[in-house]
Amino acid sequence: MSEFRLHPQLAADTLPVASLPLCDVLLMNDANYPWLILVPRVAGVSELLDLIESDRTQLWREIDIASQVLREQFAPDKLNIAALGNMVSQLHVHVIARFKGDPAWPKPVWGAQPAKPYSATEIAERIDALRTHINPSGT
């Protein structure tokens, strides 16, 4: 099997935040919502079912970590968690902090609004804050 490489579309849409034992944690470059994407560093996998069981268990753990980070940092009204992959088949999981009154509420975020890229300052601040919250959790 070939080596893992992040899909170019995901690379274009996101900014790297952290590397957990299984997944790269990416920040969607869309200031409309605090929006993380987890990408398991496993080549050629597009469905959760296709991960080996220990990786699947680890992925759920890392989804919990990402959810907890967003909850602590943003106190959202709702978390949205989804593995879709109709456009980009490389397995990736969205973890999104949603607020009553955010630009898409109560609809799902995909396709609801054009992405609103962060400014350079916002990016630096947000990624810094996310890293501070993610790293202390250890795994």
Add this chain to the structure above:
Amino acid sequence: MSEFRLHPQLAADTLPVASLPLCDVLLMNDANYPWLILVPRVAGVSELLDLIESDRTQLWREIDIASQVLREQFAPDKLNIAALGNMVSQLHVHVIARFKGDPAWPKPVWGAQPAKPYSATEIAERIDALRTHINPSGT
């Protein structure tokens, strides 16, 4: 804490298929897509994070079961798995078989098309087939 009761909106939109150790498995009454919904029978929970850890582990297991059933029975091009809950806050997980050329492809299904209710015959057949696939798996 009060007893678990299925949210009236979920009850109105779906048909009961099976009862797994943690979740009720429901069929979305929308013939546009083979679409299951898992609802943990735990009262007052709206986020995955709020389940106790053993229930969370069991939920992932049951998501795998539902995914496997849809894959075996429909051989979809992609599975979509999501916990959103912006409209109905009772914790529920969508597991949807997607096809290139289905009415919403490649967009997410929510809000894409009006639901297309099954006929009585279709309901009976589909639920029968799903039950046959779900029950042999045991847990």
